[in-house]
Amino acid sequence: MRLGNLTKFLIAALAILVIFGVYISPLALSIKQGLDLQGGTHVVMEAVDTPEAPVNEDAMQRLSRVIERRVNELGLTEPIIQRQGDRRIIVELPGVKDPESAIALIGKTAMLEFQDESGATVLTGKDLKDAKSQIDAQNRNLVSLDFTDEGGKKFAELTTKNVGKKIAILLDKQMLTNPVVNEPIPNGKAIITGNRTLEEAQQIALLLRSGALPVKVDIIETRTVGPTLGQDSKEKSKVAFAIAVVAIVVFMLCFYRMSGVVANISLALYVMLLLFSLKMLNATLTLPGIAGIILSMGMAVDANVLIFERFKEEYRSGKTLRAAMDAGFTRAFSTIIDSNTTTFIAAVVLFFMGTGSIKGFAITLGLGIILGLFTAVTITRFLLKTLMNANLFKSGKIFGA
């Protein structure tokens, strides 16, 4: 039986350490990274009431759809568009190249109007089917418009009535072009000329394609993290994490010897479980989230410390190793539950009250508390028991007592 227990211990310990060594890095990297780590832009918009367009649920839904279309046109991987509360929309643009023009693009009302000479609006963006940027034979950058059937009829009527006169095409009350109508245009197509760069033409086309925002929108928050800072934060977090791990491991070894070895093995498992849970929950890893992970390692060790200290007391009061260990686990358990519950309360409140990256921190902290408790009472216990049953070490000193 002696060998049986020792083999069990060695297999379990080795398995955990090998899995940790091989998978920790790929696992950590496979978790979705927040904007503060990979670089990108976070935008919060708020719809405001105007006399013409009050904000209501229907307008908000249409607003979301328009913004979604615009964001999708940016061609980013995994952008996020999210409603927050009654009037807000959050947009996250990971890895966006030109954040300023992206922000400008998303927040533009983009109301298109065709006016006759008297200034009366005849057609609007609603009459459009499609808009594209084009380069003509003279190398000019144009925006070509395709009207809907009804829009085409209206446009034909407009051009028929205004031959020889000027019409105006406006975007958000700004003149895009002001051509003279040479002849009626019955085919439902139009072209916006003007001196524009290709990017400008593309932007106008994009805005017209995605349609106008149904309500006025204010940009109330933007946060852009450049790729350099993101990369830098990532590198530094890795270093901080590694140093914290080494410090804790050495500390536990010095003060608890064999028990410390066991605690360190369960700490390795704990970190793996935490990362794995984050991945399964499809959580986003942010900088505060990493801080939460590093912090929760310190806390996870606490459960072990409580158990080992209790074990030391019980052992010194004259119990055998095994009896002392059992008593240590049982008596420390209620302490661990009570003390962790209070910290957990803080994490839960943070989760429900906080926004964005604070939520990320709360998730790692909260999960960390649960998993730390779990590994302490299962893995630490199992490993210590098998190790003691192996009868390899007879003195309590080896276990830190």
Next chain:
Amino acid sequence: MTVKFDIIGRRYWFFLLSALILVPGLISIALQGFNLGIDFTGGTLLDLKFARPVMVSEVREVLKVAGLEGSTIQLAATSQGEASPNVFIRTRVLDETERVTVLKDLQKLGDYDVLRVEKVGAIIGSELEQQALIALAVSWLIMICYISWRFEFKFAVSGVLAIFHDIIVVLGLFSLLHKEIDASFVAAILTIAGYSINDTIVIFDRIRENLKTHKKTETMQELVNRSVWQTMTRSIYTVLTVIFAVASLYFFGGETTKNFALALLIGFTSGAYSSIFNASPIWVTWKEWEDRRRIQARTKGAK
């Protein structure tokens, strides 16, 4: 167990020590307030890294064009003294066009890399402050309920007073050092609250346990003193491991989490201190005062 250094007997000295740290902090909070970041006040923040070291005066000159010369301009601390490639500018809220113009103007000083550009509207700022206060109040309320249920009301209040102590210490030091307070600071404060109470509960738990086998010959002070010492090793070891973790974050982690780690570092140290030297002593003082009153009432009644 031999009773070591009498912490409880000297509790008023430890209360005094706490006061010595709390009072300067409170005075600083009252007089100079906090260095609130744009997360609270609203505003625009530009964190840029130029190709060459630039000086504050140069940056101010450029900002003058847009009438923003009154903005806060900071250079990342380097050994070069007055110039640094890393510039940190905090202005009032700039709208999108203003921001683009300022960013363009700054190119006069040479090429730069955008590290961070943030804009927080004033509404969001005041919301954050409100949310922080609500979060703190709610978490305290739930903690008091939980501890009252598992222990007793007096423990709950003593524990929350200890949290209060730790938060004032952190707020006071941040005010004294004029360190910037941002959204992550709120998370730090709540974490400190969570840690401090965790630490306190472990000692209370031991007091509760010792009360069950309480002998009449032992005074309440002796019992609490014994409990504090029984959990002392654990208190020290745990705060050390947590401090290792946070210190590595402070010294080796990124620039953006530095203040966050500093808040935790101060808070955890204070949390460990207040658990040992404030929470249980407050409980004992209260308990003894109550006992004395009960005896007084009884003797009065007997007459």
